[in-house]
Structure formats: structure tokens, C-alpha cells
Amino acid sequence: MSIRDLARALDISIGTVSRALNDRADVNPETRRRVLEAAAAMGYAPNQSGRSLRQGTTNAVAFMIPNDHDVAALGNSFFMSVSDGLQPVLMEAGLDLFVLLCPSEMDKNAFLRRVVERRIADGVIISSIERQDSRIDYLVGRNVPFVALGRSLSGGAHAWVDLDFEGVIAQSVSRLARLGHRRIAFSSAGGRINFSFIFAEAYRRALEAEGLSFDPALMIREDGTEEGGYRLGDRLLAMPEPPGAVILADETMAIGLYRRLYEAGLTPGRDLAVIGFRDSPHCRFLSPPLTCFRLSLHDLGRRLGEIMLERLKGGGGADRPPQEIWPMELVAGESDGRPSHRLRPPAASA
Amino acid sequence: MSIRDLARALDISIGTVSRALNDRADVNPETRRRVLEAAAAMGYAPNQSGRSLRQGTTNAVAFMIPNDHDVAALGNSFFMSVSDGLQPVLMEAGLDLFVLLCPSEMDKNAFLRRVVERRIADGVIISSIERQDSRIDYLVGRNVPFVALGRSLSGGAHAWVDLDFEGVIAQSVSRLARLGHRRIAFSSAGGRINFSFIFAEAYRRALEAEGLSFDPALMIREDGTEEGGYRLGDRLLAMPEPPGAVILADETMAIGLYRRLYEAGLTPGRDLAVIGFRDSPHCRFLSPPLTCFRLSLHDLGRRLGEIMLERLKGGGGADRPPQEIWPMELVAGESDGRPSHRLRPPAASA
DNA sequence: GATGGAACCGTAAACGTTTACGACGCTATC
DNA sequence: GATAGCGTCGTAAACGTTTACGGTTCCATC
Numbered sequence: 001m002s003i004r005d006l007a008r009a010l011d012i013s014i015g016t017v018s019r020a021l022n023d024r025a026d027v028n029p030e031t032r033r034r035v036l037e038a039a040a041a042m043g044y045a046p047n048q049s050g051r052s053l054r055q056g057t058t059n060a061v062a063f064m065i066p067n068d069h070d071v072a073a074l075g076n077s078f079f080m081s082v083s084d085g086l087q088p089v090l091m092e093a094g095l096d097l098f099v100l101l102c103p104s105e106m107d108k109n110a111f112l113r114r115v116v117e118r119r120i121a122d123g124v125i126i127s128s129i130e131r132q133d134s135r136i137d138y139l140v141g142r143n144v145p146f147v148a149l150g151r152s153l154s155g156g157a158h159a160w161v162d163l164d165f166e167g168v169i170a171q172s173v174s175r176l177a178r179l180g181h182r183r184i185a186f187s188s189a190g191g192r193i194n195f196s197f198i199f200a201e202a203y204r205r206a207l208e209a210e211g212l213s214f215d216p217a218l219m220i221r222e223d224g225t226e227e228g229g230y231r232l233g234d235r236l237l238a239m240p241e242p243p244g245a246v247i248l249a250d251e252t253m254a255i256g257l258y259r260r261l262y263e264a265g266l267t268p269g270r271d272l273a274v275i276g277f278r279d280s281p282h283c284r285f286l287s288p289p290l291t292c293f294r295l296s297l298h299d300l301g302r303r304l305g306e307i308m309l310e311r312l313k314g315g316g317g318a319d320r321p322p323q324e325i326w327p328m329e330l331v332a333g334e335s336d337g338r339p340s341h342r343l344r345p346p347a348a349s350a
Numbered sequence: 351m352s353i354r355d356l357a358r359a360l361d362i363s364i365g366t367v368s369r370a371l372n373d374r375a376d377v378n379p380e381t382r383r384r385v386l387e388a389a390a391a392m393g394y395a396p397n398q399s400g401r402s403l404r405q406g407t408t409n410a411v412a413f414m415i416p417n418d419h420d421v422a423a424l425g426n427s428f429f430m431s432v433s434d435g436l437q438p439v440l441m442e443a444g445l446d447l448f449v450l451l452c453p454s455e456m457d458k459n460a461f462l463r464r465v466v467e468r469r470i471a472d473g474v475i476i477s478s479i480e481r482q483d484s485r486i487d488y489l490v491g492r493n494v495p496f497v498a499l500g501r502s503l504s505g506g507a508h509a510w511v512d513l514d515f516e517g518v519i520a521q522s523v524s525r526l527a528r529l530g531h532r533r534i535a536f537s538s539a540g541g542r543i544n545f546s547f548i549f550a551e552a553y554r555r556a557l558e559a560e561g562l563s564f565d566p567a568l569m570i571r572e573d574g575t576e577e578g579g580y581r582l583g584d585r586l587l588a589m590p591e592p593p594g595a596v597i598l599a600d601e602t603m604a605i606g607l608y609r610r611l612y613e614a615g616l617t618p619g620r621d622l623a624v625i626g627f628r629d630s631p632h633c634r635f636l637s638p639p640l641t642c643f644r645l646s647l648h649d650l651g652r653r654l655g656e657i658m659l660e661r662l663k664g665g666g667g668a669d670r671p672p673q674e675i676w677p678m679e680l681v682a683g684e685s686d687g688r689p690s691h692r693l694r695p696p697a698a699s700a
Numbered sequence: 701g702a703t704g705g706a707a708c709c710g711t712a713a714a715c716g717t718t719t720a721c722g723a724c725g726c727t728a729t730c
Numbered sequence: 731g732a733t734a735g736c737g738t739c740g741t742a743a744a745c746g747t748t749t750a751c752g753g754t755t756c757c758a759t760c
Contacts, residue, residue: 045467050746117395400716
């Protein structure tokens with residue numbers, strides 16, 4: 001079922017069929033109608049490989065997301081929501097969206113190179129951006145249209161979209177300081193992901209802005225998972241001089257942290273102030289409600305699509321590529337009360 | 351950077367280059383070495399469109415997952431984990447995996463047709479199978495290699511893999527009955543998804559097997575989300591004759607249900623026995639621990655990949671397509687205690 | 701009636717691969 | 731020394747499209 005069959009059935013040339021299907025000008029309206037009708041009737045759709053080969057374009061955009069274990073928690077709901085906004089924008093423009101999962105064992109650079117060199121997509125969206133990310137240098141070097149979901153020190157004038165980590169931390173610290181907190185801990189996953197660095201830097205600056213001193217012992221590295229949050233609770237409880245508040249770089253941690261606190265007979269918000277990061281559905285049912293920050297991932301995804309289309313059309317022209325930081329809005333819960341000094345479990349203090 | 355450039359650089363014919371790259375027999379080992387070396391040095395990778403066009407095969411498998419709102423909750427962790435097992439198997443065989451998200455506004459059938467007709471992938475994995483699913487008829491009719499993640503009444507002898515819903519319900523009901531429960535509710539999302547029907551049917555049969563009577567009021571339809579679980583709690587509390595136990599078709603509901611119970615001053619396991627479905631990471635931190643069922647989604651994904659490879663190789667031969675039901679193993683928590691009659695909130699009973 | 705132009709359509713090349721086929725050179729055999 | 735066979739390689743066709751180019755028809759104009 002190729003264009004040839006369709007042409008034969010209609011007794012016209014394949015050139016005309018192609019023009020009719022592609023809405024070109026120089027074709028008789030009546031002919032176009034017949035072609036479209038026959039195509040629908042015979043269930044014809046152009047072979048994408050043929051088109052790609054001829055046009056040098058695949059009509060597809062690849063969204064590369066890592067399947068790492070540490071991102072699995074975050075990634076799930078996060079990337080799905082983003083894709084949900086991204087997809088319709090691309091589809092509107094006649095582009096397919098291929099979500100590509102980079103296997104955990106495979107090098108992200110090698111994976112990306114493979115995708116680009118085999119010409120699987122016209123444009124790429126990369127995520128989980130590292131502080132220095134060679135994928136960006138590679139894409140810039142090969143002049144591949146792309147958008148990064150996350151900032152980086154690499155590259156330079158490439159398009160990216162990112163969340164306002166600085167704003168989140170600044171708001172959190174200042175809010176806690178207003179409540180009277182002077183020892184505010186911060187927990188992040190570390191690693192090479194750039195937002196870990198941004199978070200850490202913003203944390204120090206925010207403390208400074210509030211006139212609070214920085215204590216290295218209060219910057220705690222734990223996975224951004226439920227388990228990580230549980231272990232964070234362990235560590236906080238074991239500290240000789242525990243903080244009165246903790247800010248989480250990943251709200252998923254709150255689930256584990258809450259659990260650990262409850263096990264110790266403590267209540268979040270009363271015995272330890274907790275502020276989470278994103279207002280994710282899985283945390284919406286924590287009790288007491290978690291203070292965190294809202295952002296429409298759907299809108300973010302849509303914007304990502306728009307930028308992608310721009311990059312594809314522009315062909316890497318002289319226009320400044322957009323670089324956007326999306327603010328997040330505080331959602332006040334009841335998890336971040338005034339300081340108390342009850343963090344030691346009752347058993348220990350008895 | 352095509353095969354022609356590579357051939358020119360090596361001063362041999364493109365035919366030989368192609369044979370060398372594709373590990374064909376009739377090529378001098380020394381020549382092959384030179385070709386591979388040059389390809390690596392010059393960063394050459396065969397253009398996928400060219401290959402596809404010539405071979406009539408795309409070296410890709412499409413994993414079509416819906417982006418519906420009701421599956422968004424389930425889908426997140428579920429599909430990611432499955433993909434994580436699936437991906438390496440395909441990659442080992444030189445196949446790319448494209449995760450395709452069907453936009454919520456778009457008809458699933460139209461989306462699938464588009465994918466198949468444009469020859470985007472050699473094989474398809476479909477999910478969220480409905481009781482009668484025309485996608486299956488379509489794929490069978492067009493002789494497209496595929497595996498369904500979920501049973502259906504449609505099709506017939508096609509390959510599928512599914513979870514053992516019957517076993518889960520039978521185990522849950524019998525376990526609760528042994529604990530002395532006689533009024534056991536069941537909550538599922540309904541809709542056209544086949545597992546809703548399977549669950550409902552299995553529920554009735556399991557009651558019968560235990561000599562318990564079926565009460566339509568105890569089959570409660572709610573979304574398989576946190577919110578759905580919360581509303582389920584509302585409804586249970588409002589019942590004139592509340593059940594002593596409830597089985598959830600989606601463990602995510604447990605999060606909302608727990609919350610609602612706590613708000614009413616009630617404790618899962620003591621005041622209401624709760625059994626969830628899957629042992630998902632998001633429920634692992636519920637307190638008291640949720641009784642649910644374990645299954646390695648990673649293994650399931652791997653098996654899905656193996657079956658896909660089989661289907662692609664077999665070319666739809668005379669062999670029986672595999673149809674597998676994966677058993678799930680009970681993980682005893684503390685959420686399913688003996689019956690009590692304290693479901694009415696203390697305020698109401700006081 | 702010759703000419704120009706517009707509207708429409710057919711022809712054929714090109715995209716980058718793979719692969720059937722045949723050609724070449726060499727060695728071993730009778 | 732002719733021949734067969736093997737190992738290696740080049741040639742060219744084919745996959746399904748799109749598109750530049752030229753051709754045909756028809757109508758309007760001078």
C-alpha cells in the first residue's frame with residue numbers, strides 16, 4: 001500500500017498524488033478531493049521512512065528522560081505531566097513525540113549521540129541536566145535544535161527552561177526565619193545534577209540574607225525518595241543539636257520523613273518544621289498538609305513545545321534562544337510551624 | 351556524513367562498507383577493521399530512514415501508553431518500571447523503544463492507526479486494554495506484531511501479559527474471611543478497562559467461594575487515585591451499615607482513604623480492614639503498613655520485551671502466541687485486622 | 701490564427717541504505 | 731595448463747517519498 005498503488009487506482013501519476021496529499025497549490029481541487037477520498041478509503045498513509053529520506057526530516061521530536069533510580073521517583077509524575085502539556089503542541093504542528101528512556105546502565109552521552117546520528121528525530125529535549133553537561137556541547141556543536149529542561153554551565157546561548165530553585169529556597173528560608181527559626185537544615189540528593197548545586201548555593205545565600213549562619217552539618221545529603229526522607233529523619237533525630245526546621249529539595253522525601261517522625265512520636269509542623277519542594281499529587285494527602293510550591297507542569301510542557309517548534313523553524317538563526325526560569329507559588333500547609341525543641345524522641349528525653 | 355562519504359574516505363565501494371558494518375560474511379577481516387575504525391573516527395552512524403526504507407523495517411518498538419487522567423496516577427510508577435525492564439531487552443536486540451503518549455483528547459484507535467500506517471515501529475505494545483478493544487482487532491487484522499499489556503475479549507489468539515487480578519481478590523477475600531469478616535467491600539474505578547470487569551467478577555466469585563453473600567452496595571466505584579480513596583472514605587463513613595473491610599483495586603487509593611480515616615479519628619487495620627492492590631513505592635510508607643501484593647514490574651517488562659522479539663522474529667507463524675497471567679505475592683501489612691464495628695466516627699457514636 | 705500565460709499534470713532524479721548478482725584474483729586440483 | 735572453487739569486492743537496483751522541471755491543454759488576447 002504505497003503511493004504508487006494509490007496512483008494506479010486513481011489512474012494519475014504519483015507526483016500528483018503526492019502534491020494533492022501535501023496540499024500543494026498546483027493541483028485541481030477536484031483531483032485533490034478524489035485523492036484524499038481514495039486515500040481515506042484505502043487506508044493509505046505516507047510511509048514515514050520514505051518522507052524522512054527525501055526531506056531529510058523525521059517529523060518527530062525526542063524527549064530524552066533518564067531512567068535512573070534516583071529520578072524514578074521524581075520522574076514519574078513530573079515527566080508525565082510535562083509530556084502531557086508538550087504532546088498536543090507538537091501534534092498540532094504535525095510532529096510526533098517519542099519519549100526515549102535512557103537505560104540506567106547506559107551512558108547518557110552515548111545514548112544521545114545514537115539518537116542524533118541515526119536521525120531519529122528532528123529535535124531533542126533533554127532533561128536531568130548536569131552542572132557541566134557534555135550533551136549540550138554536543139548538540140550545540142552539531143547544530144541540532146534542542147531545548148534543555150534545566151540550566152547548565154555548559155553551552156552558552158542555547159534554549160532552556162528551568163524551575164526557580166532560588167526563589168523557592170529564598171521564600172522558604174525567609175518564611176522560616178520569620179517564624180523564629182535560626183537553625184534551618186536543607187536536604188538534597190547531591191550528585192552532578194545542576195539543581196543540586198543551585199539549591200546548595202541558594203541555601204547559603206538565603207541564610208546570609210536573613211543574617212543566619214551557615215552550618216555544614218545542616219546540609220544533609222540524602223536521596224530524593226521516600227527512603228531518603230526516612231533516613232533523613234534518622235539522621236536528624238541522631239544529631240546532638242538538631243535543627244528546628246528542614247527544607248527538602250524533593251517533596252517525595254516528606255513521605256518518609258513524616259513516617260520517621262511519627263514513629264518517634266513526633267509531629268511535623270509542631271516538633272519539626274518541614275517545607276517540601278513541589279506540590280506533587282503524592283504529597284497532597286500528607287497530614288498535616290505539607291507547605292510546598294506550586295507550578296503547572298502542563299503549562300511548562302506546553303512552553304517547552306513552543307520553544308521546540310521555534311528552534312525547528314528558526315533553523316538556529318541569529319535570534320536569542322529563550323532561557324526561562326519559571327517561578328513557583330508557595331502553598332502554605334501546616335507543616336512549618338514555630339520552632340520547638342522537642343525533636344529528640346520522647347523516649348530519649350525521658 | 352553518509353555511507354558514501356565513508357566509502358570515499360576509505361576508497362572502497364559503499365557496498366563493502368555496508369557489508370562490513372552489518373557483519374556480513376564476505377568481507378575481509380582487515381577491511382572490516384578499517385571500516386569500523388573509520389566509522390568510529392568520523393562519527394558515522396547509518397541513517398535510520400535509509401535503512402528503514404530499504405529493509406522495510408524500522409528497528410523500533412512503540413510502547414503506547416495513554417495519558418488519561420485516571421491512568422496518570424497508576425501510570426506513573428507502573429509504566430516507568432515496566433519500561434525499565436523492557437528497554438534493555440529490546441536494546442540488546444538492536445531495537446529502539448519509543449514510548450508514545452496518547453493525548454487525552456485523542457482517540458486511542460486513531461492514534462494507533464497513525465502509528466501503524468506511517469510505519470513508525472515494527473511492533474507495538476499496547477496497554478490499558480479495554481474489555482472489547484478494537485485496537486486488538488485492528489492489529490490482528492493488519493498482521494502487526496504486538497503484545498497487549500492486559501487481557502481482552504477481543505482478538506483471540508494474540509499475545510498478552512496480564513496480572514493475576516483473580517488471585518489477588520481470592521486471596522484478599524479468603525484472608526479477610528479467615529479473620530472473621532463477613533461484610534467486605536470492594537472499590538474499583540469502573541470504566542471500560544478490562545481489569546475493572548475482571549475484578550468485579552472475581553470479587554463475586556470469591557465471596558461465593560467463602561459462602562458470603564454479595565451486596566451491591568459494597569461494590570463502590572471510585573477513581574483509583576488519592577482523591578478517589580478520600581471520597582471512598584467519605585462514602586464508607588456515611589453508610590448506614592458500613593463494611594468491616596475494603597479491598598482496593600488501586601493501592602493509590604489507600605493514601606486518601608487513610609487520610610480520611612485519620613480525620614475521623616479512626617485507624618486502618620483496627621477500625622477498618624484495608625487491603626491494597628500493588629506494592630507500589632508510594633504506599634510503602636503508609637502507617638500502619640498496607641497489606642498488598644508484590645510483583646516485579648521489571649521482570650514483567652523484560653518478559654514483554656522477550657515476547658515482542660519472538661513476535662517480530664516469528665513473523666506471525668503458526669506458533670501459539672503466549673498469554674500469561676503473572677501471579678502476585680501477598681505482602682502482609684498491618685492494615686487488615688479483625689472486624690470491629692467502630693467505623694462510625696467517635697463523634698457520631700458518642 | 702498566432703502568441704502568451706495560466707492551470708494542471710507527468711517524468712525523473714534524489715535522499716541513504718541494503719543486497720542480489722556478477723566479476724575478479726588467487727589457490728588447489730586433476 | 732585448464733578448471734573449479736573460494737574469498738573478496740564493485741555495480742546497480744530497489745525501497746517510498748518529494749520536488750524541480752518541463753510538457754500539455756485551454757483560454758484570452760492581440
